Amino acid sequence: MNDDSSRCRSNCPINFALETFGDKWTLLIIRDMMFKGKRRYGEFLASAEGISTNILASRLQRLEASGLIVSSKDPANRGVALYQLSPKGKDLLPVMLAITSWSGRYDALSSAPAAFLEELESDREGLTRKIRAAMEQT
Amino acid sequence: MNDDSSRCRSNCPINFALETFGDKWTLLIIRDMMFKGKRRYGEFLASAEGISTNILASRLQRLEASGLIVSSKDPANRGVALYQLSPKGKDLLPVMLAITSWSGRYDALSSAPAAFLEELESDREGLTRKIRAAMEQT
DNA sequence: CTGTATCCTTAGGGATACTG
DNA sequence: CAGTATCCCTAAGGATACAG
Numbered sequence: 001m002n003d004d005s006s007r008c009r010s011n012c013p014i015n016f017a018l019e020t021f022g023d024k025w026t027l028l029i030i031r032d033m034m035f036k037g038k039r040r041y042g043e044f045l046a047s048a049e050g051i052s053t054n055i056l057a058s059r060l061q062r063l064e065a066s067g068l069i070v071s072s073k074d075p076a077n078r079g080v081a082l083y084q085l086s087p088k089g090k091d092l093l094p095v096m097l098a099i100t101s102w103s104g105r106y107d108a109l110s111s112a113p114a115a116f117l118e119e120l121e122s123d124r125e126g127l128t129r130k131i132r133a134a135m136e137q138t
Numbered sequence: 139m140n141d142d143s144s145r146c147r148s149n150c151p152i153n154f155a156l157e158t159f160g161d162k163w164t165l166l167i168i169r170d171m172m173f174k175g176k177r178r179y180g181e182f183l184a185s186a187e188g189i190s191t192n193i194l195a196s197r198l199q200r201l202e203a204s205g206l207i208v209s210s211k212d213p214a215n216r217g218v219a220l221y222q223l224s225p226k227g228k229d230l231l232p233v234m235l236a237i238t239s240w241s242g243r244y245d246a247l248s249s250a251p252a253a254f255l256e257e258l259e260s261d262r263e264g265l266t267r268k269i270r271a272a273m274e275q276t
Numbered sequence: 277c278t279g280t281a282t283c284c285t286t287a288g289g290g291a292t293a294c295t296g
Numbered sequence: 297c298a299g300t301a302t303c304c305c306t307a308a309g310g311a312t313a314c315a316g
Contacts, residue, residue, distance in 0.1 A: 009187040009188065011247045011248060012186070012187075013237065013238045014234065014237055015166060015187060016241040016248050022160070023308085024156055024157075024309090028150075028156070031150070031152045041279065042279095048147065049147040049148050049150075050310095052310055052311070053280080054281080088244055091240055092240060098232040099155045100151045102155065102233055103154040107151060109154070110149060110151035163289090178297085178298080179297080179298050180299095189289095190289065190292095191292090191299070192300080193288075193290085194299090196288095216297090218299095219299085
């Protein structure tokens with residue numbers, strides 16, 4: 001039944017993560033949902049990195065298939081799709097914070113404010129809870 | 139001079155990380171160095187995922203160019219190269235831990251022992267310091 | 277605006293032969 | 297064993313046209 005094993009290179013957790021979101025675009029969509037509150041197709045398209053329409057559609061499908069996001073139809077807006085993080089997707093928050101912290105330390109161009117990075121370093125667990133609580137409200 | 143800006147999609151820290159190690163192979167090499175103590179070409183080749191020789195050579199070059207690893211010649215062994223994590227590479231430890239924790243929660247096949255994952259959850263900072271200290275000794 | 281479909285180019289990468 | 301080089305194929309992805 002579960003013959004996806006043919007596509008699974010190993011049982012390593014790092015490898016599992018790479019096969020789930022290890023490409024150049026997926027984490028950017030996660031970022032847009034997690035930190036920028038984006039929920040619609042056009043909002044993702046508008047991000048600075050310039051994802052193209054076919055790639056965005058492909059990634060949204062893949063993200064939903066792997067359970068990181070859920071889509072719903074917005075009845076107030078011609079049944080247009082709204083994309084949101086699932087709990088599984090929201091649980092990527094510590095990964096995103098760790099990445100942000102690392103980049104802030106080594107990339108002079110990364111635009112994350114120094115104060116934000118300092119807070120990340122000094123109280124990572126507390127900030128995690130805070131952001132998570134904020135996200136749960138929506 | 140620094141016209142690499144043409145290859146930089148944005149100044150976002152998530153994007154910076156993706157452009158540094160956001161492919162299907164790089165983090166596996168980091169993992170081998172960080173958690174398995176591998177240092178030589180043949181050791182990376184032998185990992186379960188089956189990286190091919192040209193990709194491995196390409197990734198080792200890229201990793202050294204971006205400063206995540208350093209290579210040295212082993213005078214005791216025909217001047218063969220030894221690859222090790224730089225401080226910048228070792229600082230990816232929190233990223234690796236966060237990924238491992240997430241995969242352990244959602245991938246039934248991930249082989250990380252439950253006890254290890256529980257320890258990650260209950261005392262992530264402490265474990266981070268412990269593993270880091272262990273790595274610094276070499 | 278929200279997608280889908282198509283065309284086409286390039287980069288990623290598998291297999292393998294080869295050299296020191 | 298430690299790499300390099302080559303061949304070739306597939307998947308990723310950019311551009312753009314098109315449809316609801």
